[in-house]
Amino acid sequence: MLKKIFFLLLFILLFTACSNEDASKDETEDKDPSSDTPSEPADPFGVYEETITIAIGQEVDPSDTSLQDGDTPLDNQYTRHVKENLNIEVEHAFTASPSNYDQKVSLAIASNDLPDAMVVGPVELRQLVEADQIADLTDVYENYASPAIKEIIDSSGGVALENVTFDGKIMAIPNSQASADGVHNLWIRQDWLDELGLEPPKTLDDLKKVAKAFVEEDPDGNGQDDTIGLAGPDTSNKLYANFLESTNNLYGFDGIFSALHAYPGYWLEGEDGELVYGSTLPETKEALSFLRDMYSEGLIDPEIGVREDSGESVISGNTGMFFGPFWMPYGPLTDAVTNNPDANWQSYALPLDANGEYTPHLSTTTTQFVVVRKDYEHPEAAMKILNNLLANESEFDPSIGGPGFYPLRLVYAPADEMEVTTVALREVLAGTKEPEDFYDMPAYKLLKSDVDHIHEIKLEPYDNMDIEYWDPQANLGQWTRAYSALVGTAPLVDTEINGVKSVIYSQTKTMEDRWVNLKKIEDETFLKIIMGTESLDAFDQFVEDWNNQGGEQITEEVADVVAK
Amino acid sequence: MRTKGFAKHYYLMLLPGFIWLILFSIVPMFGIVIAFQNYNPGLGVFGSEFVGLETFRYMFELNDTMNVFFNTIYIAIMKIVGNLIVPLVFALMLNEVRYMGLKRSIQTIVYLPHFLSWVILGGVLLDIFAYGGPINQLLAMFGIDPVLFFGRADLFPFLVVGSDVWKEFGFNTIIYLAALTGINPALYEAASIDGASRLRLLWHVTLPGIRTTAVLLAVLSLGNVLNAGFDQIFNLYNPLVYSSGDIIDTWVYRAGLLNLQYELATAVGLLKSVAGFMLISLSYYLAYRFTNYRIF
Secondary structure, three states: OHHHHHHHHHHHHHHHHHHHHHHHHHHHHHOOOOOOOOOOOOOOOOOOOOOEEEEEEEEOOOOOOOOOOOOEOOEOHHHHHHHHHHOEEEEEEEEEOOOOHHHHHHHHHHOOOOOOEEEEOHHHHHHHHHOOOEOOOHHHHHHHOOHHHHHHHHOOOOHHHHHHEEOOEEOOEEOEOOHHHHOOEEEEEHHHHHHHOOOOOOOHHHHHHHHHHHHHOOOOOOOOOOOEEEOOOOOOOOOOOOOOOOOOOOOOOHHHHHHOOOOOOOEEEOOOOOEEEHHHOHHHHHHHHHHHHHHHOOOEOOOOOOOOOOHHHHHOOOEEEEEEOOOHHHOHHHHHHHHOOOOOEEEEOOOOOOOOOEOOEOOOOOOOEEEEEOOOOOHHHHHHHHHHHHHHHHHOOHHHOOHHHOOOOOOEOOOOHHHHHHHHHHHHHHOOOOHHHHOOOOOOOOHHHHHHHHHHHEOOOOOOOOHHHEOHHHOHHHHHHHHHHHHHHHHHHHOOEOOEOOOOOOOOHHHHHHHHHHHHHHHHHHHHHHHOOOOOOHHHHHHHHHHHHHHHHHHHHHHHHHHO | OHHHHHHHHHHHOOHHHHHHHHHHHHHHHHHHHHHHEEOOOOOHHHHOEEOOOHHHHHHHHOHHHHHHHHHHHHHHHHHHHHHHHHHHHHHHHHHHOOOHHHHHHHHHHHHHHHHOOHHHHHHHHHHHOOOOOHHHHHHHHOOOOOOOHHHOOOOHHHHHHHHHHHHHHHHHHHHHHHHHHOOOHHHHHHHHHOOOOHHHHHHHHHHHHHHHHHHHHHHHHHOOOOOOOHHHHHHHOOHHHHHHHOOHHHHHHHHHHHOOOHHHHHHHHHHHHHHHHHHHHHHHHHHHHHHOOOOO
């Protein structure tokens, strides 16, 4: 009897487990979203007659305290705006902190339990397409994308759409970032330079000298041996940006690599026209050797690769130099200045290469994508939310609920947004133009508020960008923006940039299986070479391993993709 | 007849455990097929294409795999040895302490870390061993250059084993102390009368008295050889020490969950399970041989 009960139970359990799988499969198959196209005319800003809901996966930063009292990530100025203007109710399928978001997305993909819509990166996008988990958005994009978004996406010269087109179908909505995100400037404590009577480092040798002075000559004058010459990447950042993540690498050594014409992580066209992977070239070995010397002399943060957050040492005033994009004031610099009003962080298009030219790597402008679950009834809702955001983002006050809380937010910026902003602010400060002259440029969505507020925070003389001629406390939000433009972006406007692009910014077939392991040997070997736990010749072994373990095949595939 | 009726009810009490076992241990075994497929989550296990042993071939091609297996066994064996010897020695020493108050306080203090999770202890350890942390400040007093402890692949396994032994030895000590109280005091008296010194007592009375406990603990821990402690290593490691610190579980976590290589992660996990099954069978047999300990 007992035996029978157990077997019955076992049978039921197994049966239900299997039949559930079947049921969910049927569901995905019998609903084809393209068949029930709405009968009403397509309107990018059309209001739904009945409230519809969209359950999204959202990144929520627990340290973001900008929400005003009583508001939540699901109920704030922007979600209410979406509700009123579009009659879309936003719900959460999941939320995750920035460091866990990718993992949550992976889990959602693995369990085939996708939110109605979410933001993903290029690797996940490809995976979703191949698993046939997301909706074909070709019609949605054609019919519902607002003219402004289409204009910005087209400004990338077709790259953005190319990245989301699979077999002729648009499978996701791409973003478009300012190209300034991809250049990693040298940020340096000008007050330390002045204290020690030094000039900003023009060449790599200068860089070493300055770092040495910063480490040994107690630039902060506290009598302690606690200063870091050049900060390095923490556990969540990379030694250098790569072709899959080409933007916004903080504290990496991008500047040093590119000054030596090494572009690790990028696919390049070699002298003979053959495609090569930058990490395997002799220039990269040379750059590693340079970094290895710097590290052994104590000029680089000794705790690179182990540190949880390199930004902390910037805020606490222990770091003298680091490489980062123009928007570092949005990162640790705001806190650094609040902490110490004398922390005069300035940004330079340095160091230069042997010919005295600035040769940084450049990024793709498309890095993030909004995807929609395959059988979601209102795929156009995601598009409408994006239209609405671009049209209205400048009206929202970031200090009572910042962009981090805007559902499905993709960055939409014309590629030259920051450069245009920098020039506009300079002209307004110099008095050659009035703020009103810049009011009629809707694609540059924050420009109007930038020019309107610049006089609140910038003190005279207007052409001196040292921190003492600013008043950050007058309006910290606007200061962040203006400092990013006038200090962070200025080098990109004022310097002739001989940048280098990767020939591709997306994955090929074999990469899906092999890239993770190739990247792993690359990262580990390079970090160990720099930190001196492996000899420099480990590089040659790496190149050999890399080629044998799939690199050769991938290189051929890349060549095929480029040839097409 | 009446007692038989009773027994049925007792068997029914097994039911919740049985259901749990089926749900969480038997049903998931179904997922093993992923290792033999070119798995695609959208198509599921029913739709994905079977590729036979392709994944296993690739697995043995990777330098990682052998390395990870080696690390797992290396770290686990060191942990087993450390967790056997340190508490045993400590229990013997503590047993010689005659002042009960002191004995109890020492016991309490050393077994406190057992109750802290690795999430907390990991953070504490990373701070203590940081570049500017207390340990390095201490070294500086002796003129030794600071060491980046958790960035050194050669030191990492020892730090892992050391911190694990430090966390657990107090708790294991209690087991030995309990075994020590089980020794008949008459044996000590008799030996003393025969003129045995304290060292002799230890050698000829105490140690034989707790031999079975020690052997049992050692043999049972064999089954854990392939579990070198995910929590601990996950909270302490970083890319610099992957080469010597990555164990099967952390590697599978990264490959499967972070990097979406489901087939590979499943294949390695399966290999671990097979090896683990053999080790548990072996340890069960040895436990029976040496200490007559058996369940069935």
